[in-house]
Amino acid sequence: MFSRSTWLHLRIPFSFFLMPVYLFALAISPNFGEHTILWSFLIIHLLLYPASNGYNSYFDKDEKSIGGLKSPPPVTKGLYYVSLLFDLTAVVLGWLMISPLFSVMLLIYGLVSKAYSHPSIRLKKHAIAGWLVTGLFQGFFTFLMCYVAINNFGVENLLKEEVLIPATLTSIMLWGNYPMTQIYQHEEDTKHGDRTLSIMLGIRGTFFFVQAVFGMAAIGFILYFNSFYSHHYSLAFLIALAPVLLFFSTWFYTVWRDETKANYSNTMRLNFISAICLNAFFIYFFFSISHLGQYL
Numbered sequence: 298m299f300s301r302s303t304w305l306h307l308r309i310p311f312s313f314f315l316m317p318v319y320l321f322a323l324a325i326s327p328n329f330g331e332h333t334i335l336w337s338f339l340i341i342h343l344l345l346y347p348a349s350n351g352y353n354s355y356f357d358k359d360e361k362s363i364g365g366l367k368s369p370p371p372v373t374k375g376l377y378y379v380s381l382l383f384d385l386t387a388v389v390l391g392w393l394m395i396s397p398l399f400s401v402m403l404l405i406y407g408l409v410s411k412a413y414s415h416p417s418i419r420l421k422k423h424a425i426a427g428w429l430v431t432g433l434f435q436g437f438f439t440f441l442m443c444y445v446a447i448n449n450f451g452v453e454n455l456l457k458e459e460v461l462i463p464a465t466l467t468s469i470m471l472w473g474n475y476p477m478t479q480i481y482q483h484e485e486d487t488k489h490g491d492r493t494l495s496i497m498l499g500i501r502g503t504f505f506f507v508q509a510v511f512g513m514a515a516i517g518f519i520l521y522f523n524s525f526y527s528h529h530y531s532l533a534f535l536i537a538l539a540p541v542l543l544f545f546s547t548w549f550y551t552v553w554r555d556e557t558k559a560n561y562s563n564t565m566r567l568n569f570i571s572a573i574c575l576n577a578f579f580i581y582f583f584f585s586i587s588h589l590g591q592y593l
Contacts, residue, residue: 302370303379306354307347311365314572315346318436318467320579322443324586325463329447336394337446341439344387345403349410351380356414357421361485367561395446402442409434421491428494432475436468459525466517473510476503478568481561500559504549530582537578541571 319341323329354363355377363369384407392400412418413431420427441455441464448454455461479486479495480503486493495503515538522530544567551558 300373300375302373303351303376305366305370306351306372306376307379307383308350308354308363308365309343309347311350312342312346313576314365314568315435315439316342317572317575317579318439318471319443320576320583321463321467322440323447324579324583325459326444326447328450329587330449333395333447333449336390337399337443340387340390340394340403341443341446344383344390345406348380348383348387348407351376351383352411353414355380356416356419357489359482359485361482363482365565391446396449398451399442399446402438402445406434406438406442409438419491421486421489421493424492424494424497428472428475432468432472436471437464440464440467462521462525466514466521469510469517470514473507473514474571477507477564479503480559481564500552500556503559504552508545508549526586530585533581534578537574541567541574544570 319338323334350365354369355372357363358372359369361369388400388403388407391403409430413420413427420430441460444450444455444460444464445452476493476495476498479493480500482493483496483500486496494506498506515535518534519531522528522534548558548563548567551563
């Protein structure tokens with residue numbers, strides 16, 4: 298059951314690309330502790346996300362590159378059972394180590410992520426619905442889930458603008474990023490009968506769309522930092538995004554001349570640069586506003 302193919306399809310290192318959501322929630326957390334940070338981080342990044350990756354890989358059965366795996370091996374039935382085991386372990390540990398609310402949110406996330414590829418629903422077939430649901434749950438919902446776990450809070454602590462606004466911003470950013478993760482999979486997705494947003498937009502249209510949504514996200518983050526913190530963080534955020542913008546612009550120019558450059562390697566480079574920059578910024582933001590830096 299725990300074969301090499303299964304471990305590869307869990308794509309545990311891919312959790313690094315989703316880490317900015319957790320770090321953003323951590324940065325604005327007023328009641329964090331070592332116990333909740335450790336367990337929430339491990340449960341989400343080493344169990345929940347890999348479970349989702351493995352489950353979707355099992356039903357997709359992609360033969361060409363997928364996120365975090367350039368040459369995916371054939372899937373086995375063991376992958377299906379291991380992904381469910383990871384999900385169950387995440388839910389149980391979430392309940393035992395943090396709270397019932399966190400456990401329920403982990404369960405909801407797992408169910409929604411399964412709807413993405415399961416043939417009975419397969420959100421991946423629906424360009425707009427798949428895009429909206431994925432961005433909403435990987436962004437807004439995950440942010441709230443991380444915030445609940447890190448602070449061991451109840452639902453009543455979520456219904457505040459200082460929590461709902463950054464949660465919304467994470468979804469806007471993911472709605473911008475999501476079509477770009479599909480841009481090199483047009484052939485494979487079409488073969489499976491899936492109509493993703495990137496297929497609907499086309500390769501050049503995907504770049505224009507991502508550029509526009511990321512622009513909205515950047516404006517939203519600037520307004521958020523200026524309103525709740527300081528313009529100093531707005532400037533730091535823009536500086537952190539500069540390498541992402543530079544690579545994106547250069548890649549767009551290359552793709553405009555040769556659409557075959559909209560490939561797996563360049564997509565992973567963009568994801569890696571973006572994750573490095575955003576993770577670094579949110580770590581800096583966390584240490585700065587929590588004043589932990591002065592103790593290092």
